[in-house]
């Protein structure tokens with residue numbers, strides 16, 4: 285990372301920590317925001333956050349690796365999480381999973397080379413009566429079919445840019 | 458606007474604000490008295506009497522206390538809290554405010570699972586309106602000297618954070634690893650202060666109980682399992698969804714109402730619950746018989762019960778926090794065992810050993826996850842032996 289980039293990130297993290305409050309209980313909200321903005325939590329970011337909160341960097345690392353929604357590895361702009369719980373499976377998750385892999389050209393646990401999409405399994409999304417269910421970032425999709433997969437991904441592709449979430453909403457709702 | 462599917466629910470018949478108004482006109486101890494009189498047990502699954510919990514938190518001596526709503530709803534097959542959060546958020550916040558008044562807390566926290574982030578904005582808007590209307594903040598609900606506010610804290614994708622002590626760890630910015638209990642959160646909770654942790658549905662019913670009276674609630678259900686309960690019904694049924702039934706309903710009655718009469722088994726209580734075969738459908742869903750947080754997954758005649766056991770064990774292997782050995786390794790061994798059974802490679806002797814391991818996990822694990830994760834496996838082995846033994850490995 286370039287020195288100027290580091291300085292920029294440090295500045296942004298400082299501001300974020302100020303906003304969230306500088307005590308330990310602010311750690312997870314801080315990390316959630318970092319994940320959202322930068323799509324991962326780098327070693328460098330962990331180090332800076334640890335310094336700002338006055339805790340050991342390993343404490344931060346321990347938290348990042350514990351939670352499913354926080355990651356060291358770079359995630360795509362769109363993180364797709366398909367529910368793997370039995371109620372959804374009984375409604376045809378397999379086909380949706382296969383179609384997602386085919387359309388994206390990656391397997392579960394991977395990110396597309398253009399960094400747009402990450403494909404993951406999720407445990408129960410709380411939509412058991414309307415499966416198969418999947419999350420695209422924070423947005424929930426229910427009764428997903430293999431045909432719908434394509435439309436959802438296209439909407440994401442079109443919305444790729446600064447106003448992603450809002451545009452996707454307009455496109456799909 | 459309320460979804461028409463829920464128009465007959467009791468939550469819709471209770472006047473908005475009635476519970477809170479009633480509570481704030483009573484003495485604190487009388488509010489708890491009303492909850493105790495209702496006989497309500499926690500709706501999150503563990504079934505601890507809510508009146509007793511609030512009494513302990515009220516009796517704890519500390520200037521600072523907390524009310525925490527457990528909205529981590531991660532149990533596979535459970536989605537009723539999502540419906541409450543979407544349809545009746547005001548009842549939840551009323552219930553939390555009532556709890557705050559009753560135990561002497563000024564802060565409430567909703568721990569909302571990360572998967573429900575899409576509900577956050579709407580919930581924040583409802584909270585903001587309540588602040589503007591004087592229902593939260595200083596002199597909340599017009600009660601002189603009572604200060605109470607609620608904020609939302611997001612989870613980050615960890616089922617174990619639904620366990621109340623892990624939830625508190627997570628709120629404090631730690632890994633979600635359950636603590637030893639005792640001490641219980643009612644005396645040593647968030648930041649070491651007395652904390653009443655309750656399920657979303659528990660708070661919603663608490664508001665209804667204040668509005669309609671503890672005796673009304675106690676008059677419904679069975680002696681040991683009073684009142685109404687929301688059920689999350691999924692699987693092989695004609696009409697899956699959220700239903701309201703009295704506690705003590707039999708599985709047979711329930712299946713008739715949701716259109717699942719040809720079921721061969723139902724999983725009651727999610728992945729941590731039990732699998733009940735058709736021969737036992739006369740049993741009641743109640744704390745004294747089959748306890749549940751309200752999840753019912755129905756399996757039709759053609760479902761393979763080993764696949765079900767495998768799915769649940771994969772879940773527990775992933776979600777175990779890894780802190781204690783029986784759970785961290787035990788679930789892996791049980792999962793291997795299920796795969797051996799699928800391939801027809803599991804001897805009866807080994808199966809018996811696995812069952813013993815399951816029983817050890819039930820007694821030796823530190824928290825409810827490891828203590829209950831073998832339940833599904835053990836009940837499937839017990840009830841579907843002929844179906845799972847002697848497979849030839851060629852398995853369609």
Ligand SMILES: Cc1cc2nc3c(=O)[nH]c(=O)nc-3n(C[C@H](O)[C@H](O)[C@H](O)COP(=O)(O)O)c2cc1C
Pocket residue numbers: 498499500501502503504505527528529530531532616617618619620621622654655656657659824825826
């Ligand atoms: C592994 C595990 C997961 C749990 N998940 C939840 C949950 O998602 N929601 C919930 O309300 N209770 C959950 N509980 C139960 C809580 O520990 C606690 O008993 C409950 O929040 C108390 O509220 P209640 O008395 O109102 O039910 C879980 C328990 C365990 C052991």
Ligand code: SF4
Pocket residue numbers: 617634635776777778779780781782784785822823824825826827828
């Ligand atoms: S039983 Fe499992 S989830 Fe609970 S503390 Fe032990 S390892 Fe963690």
